[in-house]
Amino acid sequence: MKVTFPHMGHLSIVGKGLFDQLGVEVVVPPPITKKTLKLGIEHAQEFSCLPLKIILGNFIEAAELGADTIVTSGGVGPCRFGYYAQVHREILQDLGYHYEIIVVEPPDTHFSELIQKISYLSNGKSLFQVARALRMGWAKARAIDVIEQKVQQVRPREVRTGTADDVFQWSLKKIDAENEIKKIWEIQRKTLHELDGVPKDMEKTVLKIAVIGEIYTILEPFVTFDIEKHLGRLGVEVSRSIYLSEWINDHLFMGLMRVRSTKEAAQMASPYLRHFVGGHGRETVGSAVRYAREGYHGAIQLAPLTCMPEIVAQTILPVVSAEEEMPVMTIYFDEQSGEAGLVTRLEAFIEMLYRKNDFGKRRVQSERLFRN
Amino acid sequence: MNAYLGIDVGSVSTNLVLTDQSNKVLQAIYIRTQGQPIVSIKKCLGMVLKKHPDVNIKGVGATGSARQLAGVITGADAIKNEITAHAVAASTLVPGVQTVLEIGGQDSKLIIIREGVATDFAMNTVCAAGTGSFLDQQAARLGLPIAEFGQLAQKATLPVRIAGRCAVFAESDMIHKQQSGYALADIVAGLCEALVRNYLNNLGKGKRILGPVVFQGGVAANPGMRDAFSRALDREIIVPEYFHVMGAFGAAIIGKEEAGRQGGTKFRGFAAKNLDVAAESKECLGCPNHCEIVSIVNGEQILARWGDRCGKWSALNNAPMTSEEEPLAHDLKHA
Numbered sequence: 001m002k003v004t005f006p007h008m009g010h011l012s013i014v015g016k017g018l019f020d021q022l023g024v025e026v027v028v029p030p031p032i033t034k035k036t037l038k039l040g041i042e043h044a045q046e047f048s049c050l051p052l053k054i055i056l057g058n059f060i061e062a063a064e065l066g067a068d069t070i071v072t073s074g075g076v077g078p079c080r081f082g083y084y085a086q087v088h089r090e091i092l093q094d095l096g097y098h099y100e101i102i103v104v105e106p107p108d109t110h111f112s113e114l115i116q117k118i119s120y121l122s123n124g125k126s127l128f129q130v131a132r133a134l135r136m137g138w139a140k141a142r143a144i145d146v147i148e149q150k151v152q153q154v155r156p157r158e159v160r161t162g163t164a165d166d167v168f169q170w171s172l173k174k175i176d177a178e179n180e181i182k183k184i185w186e187i188q189r190k191t192l193h194e195l196d197g198v199p200k201d202m203e204k205t206v207l208k209i210a211v212i213g214e215i216y217t218i219l220e221p222f223v224t225f226d227i228e229k230h231l232g233r234l235g236v237e238v239s240r241s242i243y244l245s246e247w248i249n250d251h252l253f254m255g256l257m258r259v260r261s262t263k264e265a266a267q268m269a270s271p272y273l274r275h276f277v278g279g280h281g282r283e284t285v286g287s288a289v290r291y292a293r294e295g296y297h298g299a300i301q302l303a304p305l306t307c308m309p310e311i312v313a314q315t316i317l318p319v320v321s322a323e324e325e326m327p328v329m330t331i332y333f334d335e336q337s338g339e340a341g342l343v344t345r346l347e348a349f350i351e352m353l354y355r356k357n358d359f360g361k362r363r364v365q366s367e368r369l370f371r372n
Numbered sequence: 373m374n375a376y377l378g379i380d381v382g383s384v385s386t387n388l389v390l391t392d393q394s395n396k397v398l399q400a401i402y403i404r405t406q407g408q409p410i411v412s413i414k415k416c417l418g419m420v421l422k423k424h425p426d427v428n429i430k431g432v433g434a435t436g437s438a439r440q441l442a443g444v445i446t447g448a449d450a451i452k453n454e455i456t457a458h459a460v461a462a463s464t465l466v467p468g469v470q471t472v473l474e475i476g477g478q479d480s481k482l483i484i485i486r487e488g489v490a491t492d493f494a495m496n497t498v499c500a501a502g503t504g505s506f507l508d509q510q511a512a513r514l515g516l517p518i519a520e521f522g523q524l525a526q527k528a529t530l531p532v533r534i535a536g537r538c539a540v541f542a543e544s545d546m547i548h549k550q551q552s553g554y555a556l557a558d559i560v561a562g563l564c565e566a567l568v569r570n571y572l573n574n575l576g577k578g579k580r581i582l583g584p585v586v587f588q589g590g591v592a593a594n595p596g597m598r599d600a601f602s603r604a605l606d607r608e609i610i611v612p613e614y615f616h617v618m619g620a621f622g623a624a625i626i627g628k629e630e631a632g633r634q635g636g637t638k639f640r641g642f643a644a645k646n647l648d649v650a651a652e653s654k655e656c657l658g659c660p661n662h663c664e665i666v667s668i669v670n671g672e673q674i675l676a677r678w679g680d681r682c683g684k685w686s687a688l689n690n691a692p693m694t695s696e697e698e699p700l701a702h703d704l705k706h707a
Contacts, residue, residue: 033660226681318578327492340437345495348455352490 002027003121004067006055009219009244010148013176014141015071020179021133022122027067029058032222036061041335043091049304050223050334051216052084056091063097071121074105078278079309081216106251114252138257139181141245143188147171150195152239155232156207157200165229167194204235207353210291212241212284213302214310217333219244224302224331225339227346234350239296241265241287242280265290272316272323281309285316292324297353299326300346305334327353373424376431376631377639378624379413379446380457380617381405381438384477384504385590386412387620390420390427395464395625399423400617409438410649413445417645429639433457433627435619444668444676445649447640450623450630457622459483459490462586464625465612470582473601473609474618475571475591477504482575494575504590506539507597510546510563514556521560525596528561536566564596568604583607588615649675656680 004027005015012028019026030036032054039060040053059070075082085103092099102117118130125133147168154164171191178184209231211218218240221228228238242262249257262283266276269286276282288299301317303310314330321328329349331342375398380387382405390399401419405412420427433450434442435457443451454476462472463485472483480503484492496503511521525531532554535545542563549559585607591597592615602609614621631637640647652667665685668675677685 030660034662035660315578341495344437344453344455347453348490348493348495351453351456352459352493356489356491 001025001069001121002067003069003071004029004059004062005071006058007032007220008216009221010141010144010172011219011244013144013172014137014244014248016176017140017179018133018137019121021136022118022125022129024121024123027062027065029062029067030065032058032220037222037335043095045087047306048084048087049080049306051081051220051304052087053335054220054223055084056088059088059092059099060095060097063092063099068099069121070099070101072101072103074103075279076106077276079307081279134252136179136181138245138248138253139184140175140178141248142257142259143175143184144172145243145245146188147191147195149239149243150192152228152232153237154195154198154200155229156235156237157202157204159199159201161233163198164195164232167191167198205354207236207298207350207357208239208296209236209350209353210239210241210287210296210299211302212287212291212299213280213313214284214304214307215242215247215280217302217304217307218242223304223333225337225342227300227302227342230343230346231350234346236350239291241283241291272320273313277309277312279307279309281313284310284313285320288317288320288326288328289324292320292326296326297357298349299328300349301328301330303330303332305332307332327356373427374430375424375427376624376628377420377429377433377446378457378620378622378627379416379432379434379442379448380436380454380619380623381409381413381434381442382436382454382477382619383479385616386416386436387617388416388420389614389617389620389624390424391621391624391628395628397614397621400614400620402616405438409441410445410651413442414645414647414649417446417642421642421645429637429641431624431627431629431631431637432639433623433625433630435623435626440676440678441651441668445640445647446644447638448627449634449638450626452623452626454479454619455481455483455490455493455495457619457626458588459485459493459622460625461614461618461622462588462612463488465614465618465621466584466586466610469584469586469610471585473571473585473587473592474589475503475587475597476589476619479503480571480575480589482571482579484579484581492579494577494579496571496574507567507591507594510543513543514560516560519593522564522594522596522598524557525561525564525594526599527557528555530558531565532558532562534559534562534566536563536570542566561596561600564594564600565604568597568600572604581605584610586610586612588612588618590616592616653679656685658684 002025003019007029016026016028036057037054040057044053044056072085074085089101151164151168158164171187174187175184217223231238246259249255249259250262255261265283265286268289269282273282273285291299317328376391378389386403386405388401389397391397401416403412432446432448434448435452435454439451458472458474462469470485474481480496482494483490508518511518532549534542536542546559587601587609592611598609647670649670652669654665656663656665661681663680666679667677680686
């Protein structure tokens with residue numbers, strides 16, 4: 001059995017770490033490129049959203065490397081993604097790929113099913129070994145997120161563009177190769193220290209912008225033309241409404257770990273939106289409220305074109321924006337998106353925030369971010 | 373004489389504005405880009421030098437979709453997006469403006485301004501119906517010079533309702549109305565109304581459009597569109613004197629501000645119009661993305677580079693070099 005799974009940001013490092021511990025052979029799909037997208041567009045329905053197409057491309061490319069079993073997620077509620085595993089199954093079958101597909105439904109609604117599927121995959125490993133594998137996945141996910149949050153703070157301030165990203169890429173390789181939890185913590189400590197040492201311009205006025213919206217779009221940089229790097233170059237410190245480790249903690253560990261929870265975001269959506277609308281629609285609204293109250297200068301909502309939960313959120317965001325006094329811009333992505341249009345909108349949004357804000361107070365705050 | 377340059381290189385037109393210290397327009401140039409931005413920028417510079425041979429440029433700003441290119445060729449002090457440039461220009465020429473409607477060759481923008489600062493904006497995303505290129509096309513199809521198109525709309529007695537949601541369907545609906553025998557003036561006026569509806573539906577979502585409202589961009593020359601906006605918004609529409617070159621005007625003001633901050637301009641001088649600037653594109657084979665890398669070269673010297681997703685080529689922009697010293701040559705297809 002050779003297991004593969006979709007790419008979503010740095011998910012592959014976490015997934016590989018977990019399956020390696022279970023003794024399952026893993027085929028990580030090649031990094032998402034234009035070729036992946038092309039394969040997805042060619043074989044998926046035109047009207048399905050971008051995540052379906054790119055993930056389909058991942059599966060086709062992984063099959064070429066010998067993968068025969070897919071582990072992918074299902075979903076509940078009005079978001080179409082819950083149905084996509086079945087669509088992928090049909091398309092792959094028609095194309096002649098013989099995949100076994102294991103669909104993991106959200107663990108917080110079907111927990112026993114998850115355990116069943118893991119024990120099937122691991123060929124009857126003991127619960128102890130399963131727990132160790134989960135801890136390994138968690139350690140990697142958390143280390144990546146902690147480091148990336150620091151990178152998001154360094155990017156707008158670094159003297160030479162790209163320094164923080166070089167350090168980040170180096171640490172990702174290290175984390176990926178490591179299979180001892182203690183060593184992962186050490187890499188995390190070392191990398192944070194190194195990021196502290198990156199030459200920075202602390203006098204620079206830096207805007208704080210939140211990236212909110214649909215989970216796949218905000219986690220997968222290929223889809224958004226690496227929007228966070230663009231923002232960093234434009235002098236913006238970015239925070240994301242969902243980090244992978246937070247999602248894992250909320251849905252897999254029932255919020256056992258002490259990290260920020262998207263459940264708070266969902267609560268903060270009230271009174272603007274009191275219902276579950278599928279996907280992360282409610283969290284998007286709630287995150288806008290949360291970031292506005294934390295003093296962020298603006299928020300950018302990202303979603304794949306035709307994403308229903310995010311369309312619901314988008315119609316509510318102008319009210320949130322006016323009431324909570326924080327500008328919000330919405331950008332949709334699909335295979336037709338162009339980088340030039342994106343950059344023009346980002347520049348205009350940021351320029352607007354710069355001309356609007358008084359930065360006197362905020363500079364003091366940002367100086368405490370780094371040790372030196 | 374001290375002066376400031378603003379250059380706006382768009383999809384359809386290349387505009388240049390020369391201003392003095394007090395933001396007064398000394399010269400406004402509007403020529404067609406015709407897909408040759410480098411040639412048209414040089415041509416504009418030549419026209420400035422011809423009219424003002426003694427001019428001393430103290431600051432340059434560039435905007436428009438070819439703003440990076442224009443910035444590199446002239447040595448601009450500020451390279452800013454079109455939305456900022458248009459907002460700055462409108463609030464300078466029409467103090468107190470609260471809404472800017474801008475329709476150019478291929479895009480349209482709506483900018484909300486409060487107390488002199490842009491607070492919200494929208495740019496057309498999925499549809500280019502109602503922009504200059506579409507109007508141009510329809511005028512050509514009807515055999516009308518574009519300049520007469522709007523005046524004909526003003527002669528309408530009863531504008532026909534045209535489905536303007538999509539440019540292609542708008543055209544089929546117009547043809548259908550023509551075949552049914554409606555007067556051309558009524559159809560043209562109906563088209564203007566449909567395009568205004570489309571604009572307001574696409575860009576105006578949830579935004580409060582307050583007066584004074586300024587209408588600028590090439591399409592503002594069309595009195596049919598002006599009247600349609602005025603009727604749809606039920607208020608007076610102001611079309612500033614330099615409506616067709618507002619982006620360039622805004623760029624000149626921003627260039628002046630930035631040169632002031634830096635304490636001098638980076639302008640290459642009018643010699644820029646004689647530079648042997650060319651764009652060379654190569655494919656990078658460093659990863660499966662196969663980005664098309666564009667290099668702007670002046671003879672042997674590489675002035676700038678962009679088009680890469682990873683940033684390793686554009687990062688070289690800070691270190692000018694010649695093509696002899698290519699550090700990443702092994703990635704290039706035609707190296």
